[in-house]
């Protein structure tokens with residue numbers, strides 16, 4: 001059996017593929033192993049999916065290699081037809097938006113409203129890169145008379161992609177869309193916590209007409225299937241989104257195997273800075289969204305909140321009131337803003353940080369405890385009076401927990417905001433253009449939002465400074481990850497030596 005019948009609210013029964021998607025077919029893993037997928041809202045098993053081990057990675061890579069061969073159906077497609085694969089896939093996502101969003105809510109616990117937003121962003125991303133497929137080209141470079149030189153951007157080849165559980169389908173789209181636009185083939189491993197949506201999307205790839213082997217989707221664990229991808233001798237590039245710790249492991253494995261190209265999108269502890277001249281209601285709304293969106297499970301979550309001292313007390317009071325209005329509960333209720341954390345492990349990690357914050361002497365303004373009795377729910381938690389060296393100010397918590405501190409002026413806040421190993425994102429709230437630009441320029445982060453937060457867009461590059469990553473996803477920048485430059489230099493002058 002490589003599928004099961006499941007039921008989700010609003011959709012009813014649907015057929016959930018559970019096999020490994022290799023060469024356009026759902027198949028069992030070679031070892032015949034399966035693992036359970038847990039519903040974070042009920043803590044009950046949803047179903048089991050087939051598990052890929054090293055041998056299955058080899059099979060998937062062989063399929064991707066075959067599809068990438070010169071002369072294959074995929075390699076001989078026109079660039080416009082290749083783009084159309086992504087455009088048709090986007091249309092299928094659109095047709096299936098309710099199903100895809102419901103599977104995402106079931107598997108990950110995110111609210112259905114947010115899940116629909118994710119699928120909308122997947123559609124945008126697929127269309128955007130569908131549009132790029134026939135616009136990727138090199139340059140003619142003149143060196144001297146009698147020489148004609150040009151560059152081409154060739155697809156990098158077979159790409160291994162390893163994604164996390166916080167945005168299962170969005171990360172799937174961010175990875176697959178630019179790879180296909182550039183003419184690569186893919187072996188993508190989903191996170192073991194959230195394999196379901198990607199398998200439904202795999203079926204849509206087949207329906208959209210992707211030739212066999214172009215997109216292969218495997219479910220499995222990091223230490224086995226993930227590690228096999230990172231160290232595979234026949235994978236040309238690995239793209240990873242996840243923790244900084246595992247990112248380092250991936251890079252080492254890539255280096256010690258075949259020096260495959262590496263892009264990493266890693267952790268963060270992003271500062272969100274509120275100046276006294278900001279529109280306070282708007283700033284509170286963005287600060288609330290910055291940390292509590294997706295239950296704080298965002299690599300770019302605005303988890304360090306710095307508020308200028310003259311408005312600190314007022315801000316904390318009103319932010320607390322705002323956070324108390326966030327509806328926590330059943331992900332399938334359209335009013336819900338925050339569902340459960342993804343797993344028992346994440347729940348425990350976050351609760352540990354909350355305990356540490358209390359022990360370190362920070363003030364719990366709101367939350368700091370479990371919500372309800374069933375499911376991995378944690379109340380939105382705000383710590384105030386947090387000192388710079390406290391763990392809750394320094395370490396990525398990846399949950400609905402933020403730390404607030406005051407600052408005097410722009411110079412001081414830049415100093416403390418930048419005193420971190422991370423550099424993924426940051427935000428500044430002010431009505432003063434000079435402050436906005438000075439602080440944006442001074443922040444060491446790959447993205448700076450001004451008077452907003454989490455406003456990602458497929459056309460805007462996203463990625464980390466420092467230990468938050470290597471390379472940029474999204475936008476035109478992502479095309480660089482999946483192509484390599486070939487220089488062709490033609491001598492028109494005959495023998496020279």
Ligand code: ADP
Nearest residue numbers: 163164190191192221222223226227242243246
């Ligand atoms: P988290 O701790 O939030 O689950 P990880 O960085 O551990 O984040 O996981 C992100 C992705 O990396 C998942 O798909 C996971 O299976 C994978 N992964 C974990 N460990 C490894 C590893 N050693 N090699 C390759 N991939 C891994």
